[in-house]
Amino acid sequence: MALKASAVPGSSSALDMIKKKLQDAGSPISSSPNPAPSGMAASELNGSRAVDTTVKGLQSEDSKDKLKDANGDGNMSDSSSDSEDADSGPTKEECIIQFKGMLKERGVAPFSKWEKELPKIVFDPRFKAIPSYSARRSLFEHYVKTRAEEERKEKRAAQKAAIEGFKQLLGEASEDIDHNTDYQTFRKKWGADPRFEALDRKDREHLLNERVFPLKKAAEEKVQALRAAAATSFKSMLREKRDITANSRWSKVKDSLRNDSRYKSAKHQDREIFFNEYISELKAGEEESEREAKAKREEQEKLKERERELRKRKEREEQEMERVRLKVRRKESVASFQALLVETIKDPQASWTESKPKLEKDPQGRATNADLDPSDIEKLFREHIKMLNERCVQEFRSLLAEVLTAEAAAQETEEGKTVLNSWSTAKRLLKPDPRYNKMPRKEREVLWRRYVDEILRRQKVALDEKEEKKHVESKGRNSVDSGRFLSGSRRRTHDRR
Numbered sequence: 492m493a494l495k496a497s498a499v500p501g502s503s504s505a506l507d508m509i510k511k512k513l514q515d516a517g518s519p520i521s522s523s524p525n526p527a528p529s530g531m532a533a534s535e536l537n538g539s540r541a542v543d544t545t546v547k548g549l550q551s552e553d554s555k556d557k558l559k560d561a562n563g564d565g566n567m568s569d570s571s572s573d574s575e576d577a578d579s580g581p582t583k584e585e586c587i588i589q590f591k592g593m594l595k596e597r598g599v600a601p602f603s604k605w606e607k608e609l610p611k612i613v614f615d616p617r618f619k620a621i622p623s624y625s626a627r628r629s630l631f632e633h634y635v636k637t638r639a640e641e642e643r644k645e646k647r648a649a650q651k652a653a654i655e656g657f658k659q660l661l662g663e664a665s666e667d668i669d670h671n672t673d674y675q676t677f678r679k680k681w682g683a684d685p686r687f688e689a690l691d692r693k694d695r696e697h698l699l700n701e702r703v704f705p706l707k708k709a710a711e712e713k714v715q716a717l718r719a720a721a722a723t724s725f726k727s728m729l730r731e732k733r734d735i736t737a738n739s740r741w742s743k744v745k746d747s748l749r750n751d752s753r754y755k756s757a758k759h760q761d762r763e764i765f766f767n768e769y770i771s772e773l774k775a776g777e778e779e780s781e782r783e784a785k786a787k788r789e790e791q792e793k794l795k796e797r798e799r800e801l802r803k804r805k806e807r808e809e810q811e812m813e814r815v816r817l818k819v820r821r822k823e824s825v826a827s828f829q830a831l832l833v834e835t836i837k838d839p840q841a842s843w844t845e846s847k848p849k850l851e852k853d854p855q856g857r858a859t860n861a862d863l864d865p866s867d868i869e870k871l872f873r874e875h876i877k878m879l880n881e882r883c884v885q886e887f888r889s890l891l892a893e894v895l896t897a898e899a900a901a902q903e904t905e906e907g908k909t910v911l912n913s914w915s916t917a918k919r920l921l922k923p924d925p926r927y928n929k930m931p932r933k934e935r936e937v938l939w940r941r942y943v944d945e946i947l948r949r950q951k952v953a954l955d956e957k958e959e960k961k962h963v964e965s966k967g968r969n970s971v972d973s974g975r976f977l978s979g980s981r982r983r984t985h986d987r988r
Contacts, residue, residue: 586620587630593617594634601639605631656686657695661702670710672703721757725765726772728753737773741766817862824862825871831857832875839879840931843872880931884938887930891942894920900946911943 581589597611605628612618621627661668664681674696681687687695728751729735735744741763748754757765831853836846850858850872858868895917899910910917914936921927927935 581620586617589617590621590627590630591634594631595638599631599635599638601635601642603635653686653689654694654698657690657698660684660686661698668699668702668706670703670706672699674699718758718761721761722765722768724753725757725762726769729766729769735769737770737777739770820862824857824860825867827855827857828860828863828868828871829875831855832872836872836875837879839876839883839929841876843869846872883926883929883931884934886926887935887938888942890921890924890926891939894924895942895946911946914939 593612593615594608597608597615599608599611608631618627621630660681664677667680668677677699678687690698728748732744732747744766745762754762831850835850835853847858850868863871895910899920901909903909904913904916908916910920917939918935921935921939930938
């Protein structure tokens with residue numbers, strides 16, 4: 492009996508407690524979910540299908556079942572007599588529902604063990620209503636697995652009912668709630684209401700703040716609107732005072748404003764703040780004006796700089812065009828004067844002093860062109876003379892190559908002179924050619940000697956190469972003869988041995 496008494500838990504779930512408190516307060520519970528017994532019955536009926544097969548199989552084998560209950564009172568052979576008595580009593584579904592109701596009433600926890608909970612339920616008549624030991628355990632196992640979800644559903648339902656009740660309480664207490672209401676103030680007046688106690692403090696504070704926050708926000712917006720209007724009016728008053736500048740100070744200005752209604756409409760603590768804001772606005776305006784003026788000046792400077800650059804570029808382009816024109820005119824003038832030199836100056840011995848008057852008489856004025864300096868004209872003349880001299884030298888050297896041949900060099904006079912060792916002998920052969928006369932007299936013999944030296948040098952080089960070749964060939968023949976002598980000597984010595 493002591494064991495049975497200790498096994499009896501509290502008989503009300505969390506949802507039942509919430510409902511009871513709400514009913515005591517006279518609050519409707521239409522928003523709460525369906526009652527727990529009906530929900531429990533539905534889940535028990537669903538669970539009965541899962542173990543129905545086990546119950547039927549065990550009923551057919553009651554005579555062979557040797558398992559005993561946990562209390563050791565008899566074996567499972569008595570289940571056949573129990574099942575016969577059940578025919579006239581509750582149905583199998585009702586027995587299953589009652590068995591699960593017993594588990595719930597006895598406080599069997601979710602996921603609990605069979606051996607741990609057995610002492611709590613073994614003496615209950617509803618325990619015996621299930622005839623088979625294995626069917627009882629199967630029902631127990633199914634119950635503890637599904638009970639966790641049922642408890643979560645019950646707790647959610649209870650929480651929802653408590654929240655609805657507290658919201659209803661807030662609606663009834665709306666006249667006592669304003670933007671200054673806090674949790675402690677609300678608790679002092681409404682803390683005794685069951686709907687207040689039915690919810691946790693954290694949730695109560697959250698729901699109360701949701702109700703107070705819009706009121707507080709509206710009050711703050713109203714205060715801000717009034718303060719903004721007062722600030723606008725106060726700053727308008729300051730703007731009308733022409734003597735207030737960005738360097739003005741509140742201590743020296745406030746006495747002159749006291750009689751204005753807009754001064755009085757602003758709060759005492761806001762007046763100096765509004766004044767400082769107005770001064771900051773004046774300073775910001777002045778700084779903005781300075782920035783705009785500076786930007787305008789910089790833009791003007793940039794524009795002037797662009798204009799200067801444009802003018803400089805235009806001047807450079809004009810200078811470049813003029814330079815090109817001068818260069819073209821100079822080139823044309825040089826070409827024209829060179830043509831005049833070719834037409835007029837054909838003697839490589841001509842001098843500038845003698846030729847200048849002759850060139851200046853040109854009817855086309857090519858020697859007096861304004862695009863050519865006198866120094867340039869003289870320079871072109873000397874280049875022309877140099878070219879004539881080079882041409883005469885080339886022609887004279889060509890003449891030397893044509894006349895001073897190997898055949899001519901082999902012919903000697905009675906005195907033993909040839910064209911290579913006697914200038915007079917060579918001159919007799921060269922004189923009939925016009926190229927001889929074109930060459931200046933003092934340079935003819937010099938060029939002849941240079942040409943003869945080149946010929947003799949070439950002949951000497953060729954002779955040296957020929958002698959070197961003969962020497963190498965002679966040395967080679969001597970080495971071959973020596974080798975043959977040594978080889979013959981060795982053979983004779985070998986034969987004697």
